[in-house]
Amino acid sequence: MASSTHKRFNTRAGRAFDVLNVVLLTGVGLLAILPFVYVLAGSFATELEITTRPFFLWPDDFTTTSYESILSSDVILRAFVTTVAVTVVGTLIQLGLTVLLAYPLSKVDLPGRRTVLSLVVFTMVFSAGMIPTFLVVKDLGLLDTYWSLILPAAINPFSLIIIKNFFQQLPSELEESAKIDGANELQVLRHVVIPLSKPVLATFALFYAVGIWNDYLSPLLYLSDTGKWTLQMILRQVTAAASLSADELNSDVPPPAQGIKFAVVIIATIPVLLAYPFLQKHFAKGMLIGSVKG
Numbered sequence: 001m002a003s004s005t006h007k008r009f010n011t012r013a014g015r016a017f018d019v020l021n022v023v024l025l026t027g028v029g030l031l032a033i034l035p036f037v038y039v040l041a042g043s044f045a046t047e048l049e050i051t052t053r054p055f056f057l058w059p060d061d062f063t064t065t066s067y068e069s070i071l072s073s074d075v076i077l078r079a080f081v082t083t084v085a086v087t088v089v090g091t092l093i094q095l096g097l098t099v100l101l102a103y104p105l106s107k108v109d110l111p112g113r114r115t116v117l118s119l120v121v122f123t124m125v126f127s128a129g130m131i132p133t134f135l136v137v138k139d140l141g142l143l144d145t146y147w148s149l150i151l152p153a154a155i156n157p158f159s160l161i162i163i164k165n166f167f168q169q170l171p172s173e174l175e176e177s178a179k180i181d182g183a184n185e186l187q188v189l190r191h192v193v194i195p196l197s198k199p200v201l202a203t204f205a206l207f208y209a210v211g212i213w214n215d216y217l218s219p220l221l222y223l224s225d226t227g228k229w230t231l232q233m234i235l236r237q238v239t240a241a242a243s244l245s246a247d248e249l250n251s252d253v254p255p256p257a258q259g260i261k262f263a264v265v266i267i268a269t270i271p272v273l274l275a276y277p278f279l280q281k282h283f284a285k286g287m288l289i290g291s292v293k294g
Contacts, residue, residue, distance in 0.1 A: 036269070043067070043262035050258040066263035076234055080267065082146075083213060083231040090150040090212045095205050097154050098163060103189050105160075106167035117161075124157045130221070137222055148222035149215065149230070159204045166200045167193060210272055231268050238264050 037057050042050050043066050045059035070076050104110055105117060128136075133152055142148040170193060178188045194201065216232035223229060238261050 039262045039265050043259060043266050045259060045262075047257060047259060050262075063259075066259035069260055070263055070267060076231070076264065076267070078227070079229055079231045079234045082228065084271070086146055086149055086230060087209050087212045089146075091205055091209045093150055094154050094156070094208045094212075095201065098156065098160050098204070099189070099194070099201070101155060102160050102164040103167055103185075103193060105164045108168075120157045120160060134221055143222055144224050144228070145222075146228065149212065149218045152218070153211070156204075156208070159207065163197070163200055163204065166197060170196055206276065209275065213268075213272055231264075235264050235268050 034057070038055060041057050041059050044062055044064065045053075045056070046061045046063050046065075049056070049059055049061055105113055105120075107113070137143060137148050137152060142151065174192050174196075175188050178192050183191065214232060216230070216236050219228075219230050219233045220236070223233070
């Protein structure tokens with residue numbers, strides 16, 4: 001089977017198909033990366049160059065004025081630290097709660113399992129909406145707190161079902177052998193299930209982290225104290241405003257009107273790009289490598 005497949009793609013038509021795929025995928029990749037390169041180049045360009053040149057991938061006059069304004073701004077640095085803290089804590093809480101609910105639901109003999117799963121699926125089809133959710137957050141006393149950015153979306157139904165299905169596919173013999181050795185359910189989850197589930201947990205940890213990092217609607221709805229704003233709220237204010245003065249940024253360096261927008265976009269994007277390579281290796285791993293042999 002493998003040899004016949006190799007022969008089929010080693011023909012002239014097969015090689016032409018490979019070349020066409022490479023060209024198309026390269027074009028799609030360039031279309032995806034060019035806007036980011038333009039924003040990166042604009043963050044190092046002068047205000048005059050940004051307004052006079054419609055598109056460029058390398059600035060003629062290289063300057064770091066935009067980044068000097070950001071690094072000297074207490075507002076943006078505080079928002080950056082806040083966003084990192086909320087993202088880390090929120091990801092751990094959301095992933096932890098999802099795992100703690102997905103593991104018992106993966107047991108087919110759990111009483112009430114079908115009812116709970118039906119309620120989970122129901123939330124995927126029908127959502128409460130913005131106003132009811134806001135009222136719940138308000139009645140729980142979470143307004144103007146960082147918990148309002150984490151707890152309302154603590155468990156994603158889609159992620160829960162995928163992780164639950166992943167747990168169901170794990171060999172029951174592994175759990176039974178751990179229980180014979182005296183392990184309880186939490187010990188089985190910690191020492192057997194979670195180590196075997198690193199690929200799926202790493203994937204959804206990245207999904208949760210990116211979702212929290214990019215969220216600007218929750219801070220807009222629930223945070224009235226501007227001192228608690230996240231980086232995405234600052235980015236929204238920067239991109240929506242015609243310009244920001246040094247007093248608004250609490251900065252000693254006068255920022256360029258357009259360059260500061262590009263620089264904040266880069267600052268808000270780089271952490272997510274840096275986090276991906278550390279989790280990428282888990283995506284390609286098999287879920288049972290080294291766990292069951294023979």
